[in-house]
Amino acid sequence: MNKRLKAIAILGVSLLLLAVAKPVYATEQATEGQVSPVTTPLTTLTPIYNPAPAHKVTGPFSIVPLQYEASLVVPNPLFDRRVKIAMLLPLSGPKAPIGQALLDAATLALFDMNRQDISIFPYDTKDSDEEAKSALEKAKNDGVHMIIGPVFSSATKAITPAARTLDIPVLSFTNDVAAAQAGIYALGADPRQQIERITDYAIDQGYTNFYVLAPGDAYGNAVANEVQKVTSLRNAKVAHTELFSGKPELLDAALKRFVTLLDKTQKSAIVIPVGGDSLTKIAAYLDANLKDRQNIKILGSSQWESSKIQSQSLLQGAWYPASDPDQIKRFYGRFKEVFNSEPPRLASMAYDALPLAFTAAKRADGKVVLTNSQGFIGIDGIIRLGMDGTTQRGFAIVEVTESGGRVIDRSPVNF
Numbered sequence: 069m070n071k072r073l074k075a076i077a078i079l080g081v082s083l084l085l086l087a088v089a090k091p092v093y094a095t096e097q098a099t100e101g102q103v104s105p106v107t108t109p110l111t112t113l114t115p116i117y118n119p120a121p122a123h124k125v126t127g128p129f130s131i132v133p134l135q136y137e138a139s140l141v142v143p144n145p146l147f148d149r150r151v152k153i154a155m156l157l158p159l160s161g162p163k164a165p166i167g168q169a170l171l172d173a174a175t176l177a178l179f180d181m182n183r184q185d186i187s188i189f190p191y192d193t194k195d196s197d198e199e200a201k202s203a204l205e206k207a208k209n210d211g212v213h214m215i216i217g218p219v220f221s222s223a224t225k226a227i228t229p230a231a232r233t234l235d236i237p238v239l240s241f242t243n244d245v246a247a248a249q250a251g252i253y254a255l256g257a258d259p260r261q262q263i264e265r266i267t268d269y270a271i272d273q274g275y276t277n278f279y280v281l282a283p284g285d286a287y288g289n290a291v292a293n294e295v296q297k298v299t300s301l302r303n304a305k306v307a308h309t310e311l312f313s314g315k316p317e318l319l320d321a322a323l324k325r326f327v328t329l330l331d332k333t334q335k336s337a338i339v340i341p342v343g344g345d346s347l348t349k350i351a352a353y354l355d356a357n358l359k360d361r362q363n364i365k366i367l368g369s370s371q372w373e374s375s376k377i378q379s380q381s382l383l384q385g386a387w388y389p390a391s392d393p394d395q396i397k398r399f400y401g402r403f404k405e406v407f408n409s410e411p412p413r414l415a416s417m418a419y420d421a422l423p424l425a426f427t428a429a430k431r432a433d434g435k436v437v438l439t440n441s442q443g444f445i446g447i448d449g450i451i452r453l454g455m456d457g458t459t460q461r462g463f464a465i466v467e468v469t470e471s472g473g474r475v476i477d478r479s480p481v482n483f
Contacts, residue, residue, distance in 0.1 A: 151186045151429045153422065154207035156200060156217035156227070159192040166219060166414065167193075170241070172407050173418035174216065186426050193218050197226035204230055212236065213429040216421045219414070221247045228252050237428065237435065239421050241414055248457030253438070255417055255451075257370055257461055259287060262389040263294040263341065265463045266367050268302070269387065269477060270337045275365055276304035277336040281326055281350065284311035291341045291369070307331060314346070323353045335363045343371030348380070355382035370463070373413060377468055384470065389463035391416070391448045393473040399447050420446035442482065449479045 155174060157167035171190050178188060189210055191203035200223035207215060208230075214237055218224050221244035231238050232251055240247060243256025267278070280295050282288035292309045299306055308329050312322035330336070340350055347368075358364070361382075368377075368388030373396070377383045390396075396416060403411040424444060428434035443452030443460070450462040465477035 149185070149213075151214070151426050152210065152212040153186065153188050153425050153429065154203075154210070154212040154215045154217075155188055155190045155418075156193050156203045156207070156215060156223070157190060158195055158219060159190065161195040163195050163219070166412055169407075169409070169411050169415050170217070170219070170418040173403065173411060173415040174422045176403065176406060177419045177422040181423055181426070183426070185430075186422075188422070193223055197223050200226050201230065203227075208234055208236070214425040215239065216418065216425055217241060224252065224254070237425075237438065239425055241417060245458050248454075248459075250455060250457060251435070252457045253453050253459060254457060255421060255459055256414075257448075257463075258459065259341065259369060260290055260294045261461060262369050262463060263291050263339070264298050265389045266369070266387060266465065267295050267298040267337075267339070269389075269465050270365060270367055271299070271302045271304050273365075275335055275337040276302075277331070277334045278304060278306045279326070279330060279336060279338045280306060280309040281322075281338060281340050282309070282311055283342060283346070284313055288341070291339065295339055307336070319346075319349065320353075323350065323357075327354070327357050330358070330364075332358075332360050332363060335365075337365045337367050339367045341369035341371065343369075343373075347372070347377065351377075351380040351382045355380070358382075372468075373473075380468075383468045386468045387465055387476070388468070390466045390473065392464050392475060392479060393466060394475075395447055395449075416447040420444075420448060420451070445481075450481060450483065452483050 155171055157170055158164055159167045159171070171188075174188055178186065189207060189212055191206055193200040193203050200218050204215070204227045215227075215231065216239045218227065219241045221242040224238070224240040224242050224244075224247040227238070228247070228249065232249075235251070238252045240252065240254055241256055242254050243258055245254060245258060248254040270278075276299075278295055278299055280292045282291045288311050292306075292311065296306050296309075298304075308326070310322050310326040310329075312319050330338075338354075340347065342350070366383055366386035368383075368386060370388065370390050372388040373390050373393075377386075399416050399419065400411060403409075403415060424438070424446070428438045431437050439453050439455050441452070443450050445451075448461065449464070452460045454460065460483065462480040462483075464475050464479040466473040467476045
């Protein structure tokens with residue numbers, strides 16, 4: 069028995085692989101070409117997320133409206149139906165590991181919800197916008213009530229016209245606000261909100277002189293613009309912005325120029341909104357060439373959450389916006405225990421998305437529930453969906469230490 073079958077056995081449900089291109093979870097044998105839903109289990113697992121005691125909720129939801137109980141008194145009846153939730157994910161091709169992990173996370177949420185009236189229908193989008201549209205057509209034919217996915221912006225945009233015509237709400241994993249519109253929700257963390265949070269916090273701590281070191285792409289420009297916007301509103305300033313290319317020789321030149329222009333006599337903050345290898349190289353260069361840095365504070369983005377940053381001496385004491393690391397750590401531990409693999413960062417979003425989709429699909433006023441002004445609380449913290457499809461999230465401020473991230477300013481509990 070392979071590791072994934074063992075994992076599903078732990079959850080109390082079997083995994084049926086119909087074909088390489090169409091991995092399907094099922095509780096009973098499926099025929100070739102048939103989409104089989106993930107159904108509720110016979111066993112119960114302990115929920116990962118327990119709502120705050122102040123929010124009385126019926127049922128062990130992992131993500132709940134802050135005024136869930138109050139919302140049930142409005143004259144919109146609960147649908148007496150099994151809720152069918154489609155998941156449009158890359159389940160074959162180069163992105164399959166991401167898609168499979170998201171499906172696993174949603175399955176974990178399904179068991180933790182412990183309800184008998186919900187099924188997940190997975191559809192393979194492969195790595196193609198056309199396949200995403202085909203998956204939506206199959207979902208329509210199966211009579212689904214909500215869609216979770218796709219993962220990427222282009223696929224989300226590809227299915228939008230048909231999804232809106234069918235009036236099926238979509239909870240996409242993209243953070244591209246250009247893909248968001250009424251009924252098409254971009255659940256991904258908007259980088260501008262992250263940068264606003266960390267910049268505001270740094271200004272509150274007395275840092276009014278900012279430098280931006282970011283990639284020269286749409287993301288980097290969005291970060292630079294947001295820092296400029298926040299500082300202009302808070303009587304602070306951006307002293308210099310350096311946008312770099314990914315080419316090694318161009319990055320080296322940009323770093324050399326950046327260090328030369330940095331005023332080390334003032335209390336200043338450097339915004340470095342990248343992770344992975346780029347962050348490692350930048351940190352190593354600045355560590356070697358920026359010796360006099362007692363007045364310098366390094367600021368990051370949520371990309372630091374999945375980066376190996378504790379070993380970088382330059383980054384000790386640096387700050388970045390993130391979800392509560394303790395909450396994420398517990399989720400990661402549970403996921404690894406069950407599926408024997410490390411989840412991608414998006415996995416917690418998939419876990420939160422399932423009960424959110426169920427809550428909306430179960431009610432006649434589902435779209436009103438989705439966009440309630442007080443938002444929801446999940447593993448990734450507080451979230452609020454806008455009528456225009458954009459998502460607002462609350463972030464904690466985390467400080468880098470040798471032993472890991474330490475929360476120095478909690479995420480907000482309300483909007």
